Amino acid sequence: MSGKVSRRDFLKAGGAGLAGVAFSALGIGSVLGSETEASGDGKNNVEELVYVCPVCGEKAENFDALQKHFKEKHAQLDAPASMALHINGADVEVYVEDHWTLRETLQRAVGLTGNAKEMCDRGGCGSCTVLIDGKPALACTTLAVECKGKKIETSEGIAADPKYRPLVEAYVKYDASQCGYCTPGQFTVAKYILTKYPNPTQEQIRTELSGNICRCGTYSRHVQAIQEAAKAIKGGNS
């Protein structure tokens, strides 16, 4: 996919998904930073994608300008480097530092808020689980630079895929999301389960979700939701 899609559209597509709101096509363009501004109607609108210095917040017109700004204002720091990542079906050029985890990169450079939000940030809870080349992986213990050339899927991308609409609806129906902290990771693994098992058993679901901790105790609801979604999706692999 090419061309810029506003961060607002990107977040709206996935973020609204679990609340049962209609989905829109999901896509992202070259996002190094973006700006959210309050409009007169009280909603937050992204006026345009902008390049923001992660040190001082100054805006730059483009990536070259951001690098120039770094040389002039932050000469003691490494100038930003960009890297191509493939996220939710789109090629994205992101600003990334070598030590950034994938979770940090999804949050800081792409602006995602589902799997990317900071939870334990040490591989203990599973809330940051994304799919990398179709397999669950913890974004908080994976370096972004390790993901070059790999296919990354987050809950936002899965929720926006019409094929997985039944999964979203089943999550809503069974109230599988309470506080919601663990939900993006559980939801992402749910997609993995549906691609692996056409008709997953309780045991298979519980085993696959065993690394995802829910302090609200929604465990049995994920089983119900995933089994119902499996009937609708009929185990078709993507």
Ligand code: FES
């Ligand atoms: S935030 Fe990654 S495992 Fe908890």
Ligand code: FES
């Ligand atoms: S819904 Fe609250 S932590 Fe799982």
